Amino acid sequence: MGLLFQTTVIDCNDARRVGGFWAELLGMPLESDDDGTEHWIDFGPDGRDLLFLTVPDRKSGKNRLHIDLRPDDQAAEVERALALGARHVDIGQGQQTWVVLADPEGNEFCILRALKPDE
Amino acid sequence: MGLLFQTTVIDCNDARRVGGFWAELLGMPLESDDDGTEHWIDFGPDGRDLLFLTVPDRKSGKNRLHIDLRPDDQAAEVERALALGARHVDIGQGQQTWVVLADPEGNEFCILRALKPDE
Numbered sequence: 245m246g247l248l249f250q251t252t253v254i255d256c257n258d259a260r261r262v263g264g265f266w267a268e269l270l271g272m273p274l275e276s277d278d279d280g281t282e283h284w285i286d287f288g289p290d291g292r293d294l295l296f297l298t299v300p301d302r303k304s305g306k307n308r309l310h311i312d313l314r315p316d317d318q319a320a321e322v323e324r325a326l327a328l329g330a331r332h333v334d335i336g337q338g339q340q341t342w343v344v345l346a347d348p349e350g351n352e353f354c355i356l357r358a359l360k361p362d363e
Numbered sequence: 364m365g366l367l368f369q370t371t372v373i374d375c376n377d378a379r380r381v382g383g384f385w386a387e388l389l390g391m392p393l394e395s396d397d398d399g400t401e402h403w404i405d406f407g408p409d410g411r412d413l414l415f416l417t418v419p420d421r422k423s424g425k426n427r428l429h430i431d432l433r434p435d436d437q438a439a440e441v442e443r444a445l446a447l448g449a450r451h452v453d454i455g456q457g458q459q460t461w462v463v464l465a466d467p468e469g470n471e472f473c474i475l476r477a478l479k480p481d482e
Contacts, residue, residue: 255428309373309427309430314410321365
């Protein structure tokens with residue numbers, strides 16, 4: 245095909261810290277370049293990896309893009325995320341089936357409900 | 364595993380329009396729910412899909428997350444993206460191997476260089 249969806253890139257003030265959080269959360273290794281400025285999680289040859297870049301500007305407002313995660317056990321994974329450094333955030337979502345959290349630099353993400361076996 | 368990287372979600376003012384652009388760009392079908400409020404591109408059972416949600420708030424500033432695309436022919440894919448409604452944007456990137464574009468609502472994305480056969 246002409247274009248492969250290669251990567252979702254996250255600007256960070258501390259890419260190693262944020263990348264480390266996401267790697268732990270997803271149970272994947274964090275890879276780094278030689279000078280330690282770029283860190284990524286490689287999901288394999290079909291792309292759609294995660295790349296963490298250090299930038300000087302700070303996060304401002306709610307992110308226009310965010311990541312949704314599918315748990316096998318929502319409550320357990322929310323607790324695990326909080327223990328890794330996530331926090332609950334209120335972006336006006338109200339009562340939903342998903343839980344809105346933010347990573348150590350405030351990037352919003354959602355832990356969806358677990359799917360039933362027949363879904 | 365405990366958490367699957369399910370989806371990268373893009374907030375849009377017109378989710379059908381933005382989703383339609385990305386579906387054309389990636390050569391994938393755009394799927395929609397019954398009432399037309401959610402649109403998505405499904406990459407299969409291992410997740411990492413794209414979901415387009417209509418929200419009232421406008422994009423503000425440079426996105427903290429963005430998508431990188433890998434072309435087989437960079438110049439041709441940049442031209443194709445422009446014809447579909449993308450535009451060049453300057454986020455201070457200077458001269459790079461990648462080309463920075465924005466989708467019809469200004470969401471930045473990059474078309475990387477093509478990989479050589481032995482890369």
